[in-house]
Amino acid sequence: MGCREVVKIENLNFSWDNSVLSLEDVFLTIHDCEMVCIVGPNGGGKTTLLYLMLGLIKPNSGTVKILNEFPDKARRRIGYMPQYLKLDLQFPVNVMDVVLMGRLRHGFWGRYSRADREIAERVLDEMSIAELARRPFAELSGGQRQRVLIARALACEPEILLLDEPTANIDPGFQEQFYEKLRELRKRMSVVIVSHDIGFVSSEIDTVVCVNRHVAVHKSSEMTPEAISDIYGHRIKMIDHQHDLTPQHLKQHHKLHHIGERDD
Secondary structure, three states: OOOOEEEEEEEEEEOOOOOOOOEEEEEEEEEOOOEEEEEOOOOOOHHHHHHHHHOOOOOOEEEEEEOOEOHHHHHHHEEEEOOOOOOOOOOOOEHHHHHHHHHOOOOEOOEOOHHHHHHHHHHHHHOOOHHHOOOEHHHOOHHHHHHHHHHHHHHOOOOEEEEEOOOOOOOHHHHHHHHHHHHHHOOOOEEEEEOOEHHHOOOOOOEEEEEEOEEEEEEHHHOOHHHHHHHHOOOOOOOOOOOOOOHHHHHHHOOOOEOOOOOO
């Protein structure tokens, strides 16, 4: 029996202003046995595609199905880590408060059960930040905040995990653990990652979704410099998939190429 389809997009077109299409004629299928990385140039539509999967925006035409449901119905089964957290850092919340936000759909009138708190404690431990539970969120480093947001996404016990630029501020010392964590997570959920960093397309990734208004899907082993240049419009350095692409190997032997910092 094959792996089930967790994302099914067909004939999709989307425009922010009903004039120029941001995404055009998109077909995309993701299976639960895959780890997927979405890459592409700034403004190419990566985050827009993520918003469509979440049901935060609707296509002009075409269909999006997540876990065989429309995105707004499937949202309770999706864990999402945004690229930026729109949170007033003057607001007095600690790390545990932020992670418990991932349980809001389970709580009642803002009340969290003992099970909610146990799950929050477990995911904090998974992300190696249990000791930060009572620390004010505003006092954390960028890398620590990133790990808290991943923990919040995991707190809803998702079937699909969507991570927008998860390595943008990760502490160098945590990178190895983060890759190991991805290997563990994919055993119990589908993982879809958006990254500006072509170097992130490593041996951990099965499928690469290249987004630049149109969508092209490749196995990671097929990502040659020529293939990726067709998406970016210019030549860039690519990692060599014939090597053992462990995180340490990447660090020692490959200069990773970063494609800007702006959102789509």
